[in-house]
Amino acid sequence: MAREPIDPDGRNEVVKPPRDLRSKVRVLSGREAAQFDPVKSAEAALERLSGDFENWMEDEARTLAAAWADIQSDGLDEDRSQVLFRAAHDIKGQASTLGYPLVGAVAGNLCHLMEHVDTPALPLTLVAQHVDAIRAMVQEKARQEDNPTARALVERLADVTDDFLTRQSDGK
Amino acid sequence: MPLPNLDLSELRVLIAEDNPYMRQILRMMLIGYGVRTVFEAEDGAEALELVASSAPDLVLTDWLMPIVNGAELTRMIRQMPAPTCFLPIIAITAHTEKRRILAARDSGITEVMCKPVSARGLYLRIANCILNPRDFVRSPSFFGPDRRRFQAPLHNGTERRGTGIADGYTLDETGELSQSQENAAVATGRAGASDPSRRGGAPVRQVRTSGQGTV
Structure with a gap:
């Protein structure tokens, strides 16, 4: 593999990788490309999968609710907080793909709150409101981004969270 | 700019993702692109074993995983002997904060994709890894893909790394x-x-x- 020092004393160097994936991949000819579009093909594959998305979203919401139930019954500690965070983080990452963008927004807000507040200082009522909101939105199949009730909920939770974080950073 | 349509049938791709639904989504996307060989790992530790035993050409890794997370997996791959240490790694993360993205970059990933994943977005990154491969930088404190895709030997500007100057994202x-x-x-x-x-x-x-x- 080719090496090229990039500073006078030779402590840093640029290395050319020995393998080039272009040798394993071919750019399709115009005729072939007209018959096969990888992106459209992947989108079609996802569409075929989408019949399962509602069940998957319900399952993710159940996982979040179960993590919250554990905190309610056994108390909040670092481990249980992490389990709740991971469940919210999964929903944040997947909800849009599964067709529930506003649920993803609530989960994102919950992650934002948990990332900026130490576990013992977490406002549990506000956390519970996020969990309840996600559960309700999934139960009511609030998939549309213009769903007025869901949108109001998202905005309100984001406002309350921002207020809390502002007060906390101001030391109030 | 139109994306080139690629024949990816010979590509071997490893997915490291603890969430079974996201794993399935990624697998379906890859199969849709025409990839025929897909390996799956439920966490970073299993992914490391598959990197060693299955010789993938490309790794897609979630960032937040149990046992060995995406950052640790990336660092461990970069410490492996050549040619494995040069594996292109695409981090797929639900983190959207800049400090997280910078941390991912500094651990040695090749590309990053913030969730939600889209078929076009993921294809773009895979195509980038293949068609515009990055050189690697080895320094006393870092080994990984060069942040600059192309070398500019005549560049005489300020060194941006670690200076707090905007990175041009x-x-x-x-x-x-x-x-x-x-x-x-x-x-x-x-x-x-x-x-x-x-x-x-x-x-x-x-x-x-x-x-x-x-x-």
């Missing part, structure tokens, strides 16, 4: 998150406060890199 396609928004969030100590996805706006995703000072 841009987003592809919809441009959901601007550099100035992110800088504002970081500058005010409210990283993520500008994240529109928190309010159900356009989701932050598909952080793309361009020019100098990129992931």
